[in-house]
Amino acid sequence: MRQQHKTFRAIEVGDGGDGRWAAHARALWQGMEGLLTAEGRTPEGADRVRALFRAHMPELVPVLNRLTGQLDRPEAEAFLTHAALRPFSPACTQIGRDGILLRNYDFPPDQCEGTIVSSCFLRPVIGMQDLLWGLLDGMNDAGLAVSLTYGGRSVYGRGFAILIVVRYLLETCDTVDEAVGRLRTLPIAVPQNLTLVDPAKAVTVFVGPDMSPTMAPDACAANHQHLPVTDEQERDMRTRERLHAIRAAGADVAAMLKPPLYRSLDEQGTVTLYTACYQPVEGRVTYYWPGESWHQSFGDFTPGFRTVGWGRVG
Structure with a gap:
């Protein structure tokens, strides 16, 4: 091992x-x-x-x-x-339900910054930072939470990486409806899925360089959008399987820490790096790993370090 x-x-x-x-x-x-x-x-x-x-x-x-x-x-x-x-393409799963945003972030450990940041650039925001000030997921003091997954399509255009879009939405928007409106004005470089939650609403929006923002059927996302998933894509990413599983499980942290939603370290070096459960109305987030958790909030943010490990047979 x-x-x-x-x-x-x-x-x-x-x-x-x-x-x-x-x-x-x-x-x-x-x-x-x-x-x-x-x-x-x-x-x-x-x-x-x-x-x-x-x-x-x-x-x-x-x-x-x-x-x-x-x-x-x-x-x-x-x-x-x-x-x-x-561009980058993380294989993640996420759901918004009952004021909670729950997500798994799957990526090679050495390619993720792994920094939980409490900032007040324009307003209080807490989130998992990547690429120096972008956000993989996060929440603001108005009770809005946002997270991303890769949209699964190999197209690329001029526009913003989705990390800065998540940051921008959280810095400037109070509600899901306001954030969705802002999305319609932003050029996006790579197909991505955003799940957004506020006290009254939860939605998933498909975005990309070749499409207008499109509402998903429900507030769940894996790694595909409106087009059919090919057999090859399903073998590589298991995106349909994961979407079916999270729809069935709902906002259940325990389910996120088990297959098929939890991804063990594979030959490509990808693993479920963390599970995040945002409760934006309460201003709280908990990051989970098997057997361990780390709580943070606007009222009690604690700087520090946590080292986690993954095993691989080989």
Whole structure:
């Protein structure tokens, strides 16, 4: 049995201006800069993505400037727009029900930042950060929670990585309806599924570079959208099986920690990295691993570290 470990950390960064975010980001920068596309490294490409960010996320421009200035790297601004990043495709499962957002995030451990961040860039937000200030999932002080899964289609277009979209929605929206409205104005680079929850509503929305935001049949998502799933895709990702399982289980943490929803470490190095259960009305989130959990909230956020491990036969 071979073991693989990952250390998750929880940090507070405030409004990003006091050096805490910058210290964390500088330590990660060397591993991040390779994710910038070739276009993003050119002056013309950097100008394009800056203009795209200013046009579509103007509220976050002061934050972008604040973070870029502290990171002090030549390509930092283009990177932090998340509009010139190589695509990624996590195989996740999520459900919104009864004011709860529950999700599994499946990805290779060494390719995930693994940082739980409490921030107040524009408002209080807690979430699982990736790529320096994007979010894989999170909640805000208005009681809105959002998480993502890959949409399962191999198309790519000009637009934003979904991580910054999750951040933007949580920073600027109070409700599901407001967030869905904002989604209609944003160009998205890769097909993704977003599940959104507030005190009154839970929905899943399919987005992508070749489609307008489309409501899913219910507030559940795995790794497909409106098109039929091929047999090959199902063998590789088991997306239909997982969607059927989560619909049957509902917002049940125990079910998320068992197959078929829980994914053990495989030959490709992918595993269920964490299970997150957001209760945004209460401002609470719990991250789960088999046999372990970590509670965080707006009222009691605790910085620290947790190291978890996964076994693999081989």
